[in-house]
Amino acid sequence: MIRFEHVTKRYADGTKAVDDLSFEVAEGELVTLVGPSGCGKTTTMKMVNRLIEPTEGRIFLDGEDISTVDPVQLRRRIGYVIQQVGLFPHKTVLENTATVPHLLGVKRAKARERAAELLDLVGLDPKVHGSRYPEQLSGGQRQRVGVARALAADPPVLLMDEPFGAVDPVVRERLQNEFLKLQSQVRKTVLFVTHDIEEAVRLGDRIAVYGQGRIEQLDAPAAVLGTPATPYVADFVGADRGLKRLSVTPIEESDLEQPPVVRLDDPLPHDLGAPWAVVLDSSGDLHGWISAEKAAQAGEGARKATVREHARRMEAWLPLGASLKQAFATMLQHDAGWIAVIDHEGTGRFLGVLTPARLHEALRRSIDADAQAVPRTEVEVESISSR
Numbered sequence: 001m002i003r004f005e006h007v008t009k010r011y012a013d014g015t016k017a018v019d020d021l022s023f024e025v026a027e028g029e030l031v032t033l034v035g036p037s038g039c040g041k042t043t044t045m046k047m048v049n050r051l052i053e054p055t056e057g058r059i060f061l062d063g064e065d066i067s068t069v070d071p072v073q074l075r076r077r078i079g080y081v082i083q084q085v086g087l088f089p090h091k092t093v094l095e096n097t098a099t100v101p102h103l104l105g106v107k108r109a110k111a112r113e114r115a116a117e118l119l120d121l122v123g124l125d126p127k128v129h130g131s132r133y134p135e136q137l138s139g140g141q142r143q144r145v146g147v148a149r150a151l152a153a154d155p156p157v158l159l160m161d162e163p164f165g166a167v168d169p170v171v172r173e174r175l176q177n178e179f180l181k182l183q184s185q186v187r188k189t190v191l192f193v194t195h196d197i198e199e200a201v202r203l204g205d206r207i208a209v210y211g212q213g214r215i216e217q218l219d220a221p222a223a224v225l226g227t228p229a230t231p232y233v234a235d236f237v238g239a240d241r242g243l244k245r246l247s248v249t250p251i252e253e254s255d256l257e258q259p260p261v262v263r264l265d266d267p268l269p270h271d272l273g274a275p276w277a278v279v280l281d282s283s284g285d286l287h288g289w290i291s292a293e294k295a296a297q298a299g300e301g302a303r304k305a306t307v308r309e310h311a312r313r314m315e316a317w318l319p320l321g322a323s324l325k326q327a328f329a330t331m332l333q334h335d336a337g338w339i340a341v342i343d344h345e346g347t348g349r350f351l352g353v354l355t356p357a358r359l360h361e362a363l364r365r366s367i368d369a370d371a372q373a374v375p376r377t378e379v380e381v382e383s384i385s386s387r
């Protein structure tokens with residue numbers, strides 16, 4: 001979808017910001033460009049929408065050499081989100097979002113309708129926020145409007161230059177998660193600039209790690225963390241890359257343990273057969289947990305007691321597919337020895353529990369999968385020659 005062929009950018013003062021860059025981004029792929037300040041990420045991005053012209057080389061969009069396309073026409077096919085969103089201060093959020101479709105000739109009413117849909121898509125209620133002015137929004141909300149506006153003309157390509165850089169870490173993580181969900185629906189081809197390796201790892205289908213004006217490694221996040229191509233990349237991703245791997249490894253159903261399960265309306269059992277049991281409501285959704293000790297003590301006195309009276313609510317839970325990092329953080333936050341895992345389709349159905357031992361096993365699995373991924377070509381050669 002986007003292809004760089006031997007692209008170099010030399011500024012007038014002689015600075016070589018980008019040096020003989022060749023790479024390709026597939027349709028619907030999200031590639032993060034990550035590297036230290038001044039390594040040429042922004043220059044790379046701005047050459048795609050022709051805010052900057054390359055000195056040498058060519059860039060293709062959908063097979064077309066962009067130097068032959070009128071820049072205004074080109075930019076209609078490319079959404080652009082930057083850190084300082086640049087919303088019109090005197091226009092409401094809805095008007096800001098509707099501006100581009102309106103400029104493209106969409107009738108005002110239709111453009112506003114589309115803008116409301118987009119605001120909804122980025123997690124802003126158009127009825128509540130649509131009539132506000134940018135200064136009446138939080139930083140995170142303004143960034144969401146920026147994303148909505150970039151999507152307004154439904155461009156196939158999105159360029160995002162540190163879009164979540166100016167908000168605090170908690171809001172940033174929420175925006176990243178929302179953006180991932182959004183991207184799974186809209187499947188744009190995205191170039192995403194960041195200097196934060198965690199962000200690059202969390203969002204990218206692939207990560208391009210920049211050295212000075214060049215890409216040192218372009219690979220899937222797990223590969224960049226697991227098998228850095230050069231000492232520079234190893235240094236950049238950091239010695240704690242085992243920890244970062246936690247954020248790219250999802251909880252899978254096979255990681256879960258199946259503890260004893262009781263229902264809220266069951267009579268209080270005398271013996272759970274384990275130190276604790278998970279408590280579900282009548283429809284199989286997670287309610288909480290009950291300790292065997294509590295159950296035994298209470299059971300001695302009250303014959304007719306049910307689980308309900310002695311169950312405790314469970315705060316430490318996550319949907320299947322959440323990262324091991326979230327699992328670890330949730331355990332720490334609730335000081336929990338295990339966390340419950342529920343169906344990620346939002347049905348709330350209880351699937352099992354993740355214990356620290358299982359978390360460790362899952363992390364090992366992820367590291368081993370990488371180790372196996374490296375000599376894959378050798379394996380293929382072997383299987384071909386043994387035919």
Ligand SMILES: Nc1ncnc2c1ncn2[C@@H]1O[C@H](COP(=O)(O)OP(=O)(O)OP(=O)(O)O)[C@@H](O)[C@H]1O
Pocket residue numbers: 011012013015016017035036037038039040041042043044195
């Ligand atoms: N207009 C310009 N004239 C001269 N040099 C420039 C110009 N714009 C950028 N540069 C230089 O080109 C190099 C790459 O800059 P660029 O903005 O692409 O880096 P970056 O990786 O995006 O950095 P940051 O993360 O700090 O934004 C830097 O050395 C920068 O100083």
